[in-house]
Amino acid sequence: MAWKDDWRRVRAIARKDLTTELRAKAGFNGVASLAVTILILLGLALGPDGEALRNAAVGAVWLATLFSGVLAFNRSFQVELESGALEPLLLYPGPRWTIFAGKLLGNLVFVSLMVAVVMIVGIVLYGITIPDRWPTLLGVTALGVVGLVVLGTFYASMASRSRAREVLLPLLLFPMLVPVLLAATTASKALLGADLMHESGAWIRLLIGYDIVFLIATFIAFEHVIEA
């Protein structure tokens, strides 16, 4: 069964990346600590007024996620590049998109864990009361994370192999993520309040559309981009 083999390849790559991460831990700890630091700094810059902080909380959480997530994406390819392991990986039999899917899955787990930390710290530091519709809020966050990770992983596959990768990845990625940032923050803000205008629905549809468009586009384009 071809798709079963493909799925095994995807899982193998994701597991390899996550195992490397788990054994070293330095990557996750570093990135998550940076995210928390950004939250604290934003709190200091915007506070100490509690009301102002509550209003800014969603934006702060998402900015902390973007700024630290960007480091995670480059890492996921850099580890391979440093030891010259990307070319052997490309030489393995099987379709190339499985490499992208594996990296994507690994990054998805990594960033989701990071977002969990950021959200918990954000709730505590910014004095957020958890709303009744928290499952929808989690759904919005998940959709936003998918959009971030899909484009982040894709652009990192190029940026990590260029000069000045630290600058290039955010420069390419952040303007592309404007719809994700707007949709995720506006929908989350609406859900944290009463959402009287029922605006979260439209934003959720936008996020779903964005995720689908760029999932398809990245899978098509990856084969084309990864050639050595």
Place this chain on the structure above:
Amino acid sequence: MYQPPPRASALFGGIAFIAVIAAQAFAIMTSPAEGDMGHLQKIMYVHVPAAWMAFISFFVVLVFSILYMVRKRENDDLIAASAAEVGAVFTGLTLALGMIWGRPAWGVWWVWDARLTSTLVLFLIFVGYLALRSFVDDQSQRARWSAAVGAFGAINVPIVYMSVKWWRTLHQPPSSPDTLDPAYTMGLRLNAIALLLVTIYFIRKRYEIARLERATEHLAESVAMGGK
């Protein structure tokens, strides 16, 4: 082997620039001072066509990026890159003129409305595209990667526009011959045609330069390889 550009190209450039001067002169002399804005309205004759040219340029980037992915011809990549540079210039011009107009008309340099914000995001996407090109040395990598970044950027433009529009909107409806007093339409149309000629000339000229640069690189490579 590289062929020097024909004399027709220089002639075309001359005609394009004369057309701009003539169209500007026509528009400024024929249009009456506008009721609310007075002579400030004249900015429209560059601002609006420049915005159109920016979109046309980005459309050229999209088409030739996809063509490159399909056909892998170096020239398609060079045309896309040339159009991106010209598009960045026109986007910058649109933003600058819009701000100069906005200050007296709205009382502020900048408002976070849908079209301003999405044009700014568009500009940033162009900047990322051009940065990627300057940070990647290998010609074929540069071509493959920028094709993906160019196509993704263009796909994203309508999504960015829609999301910012939902987020907030304030701009007056876009100026087009339909929304204008007839006294101004002819000037706008003529200027659009004149700037279109300039756009074609710029892209064409930039493409010729890019071809020359590539020819020198090829020559340097073959000399380094011991050929002639």
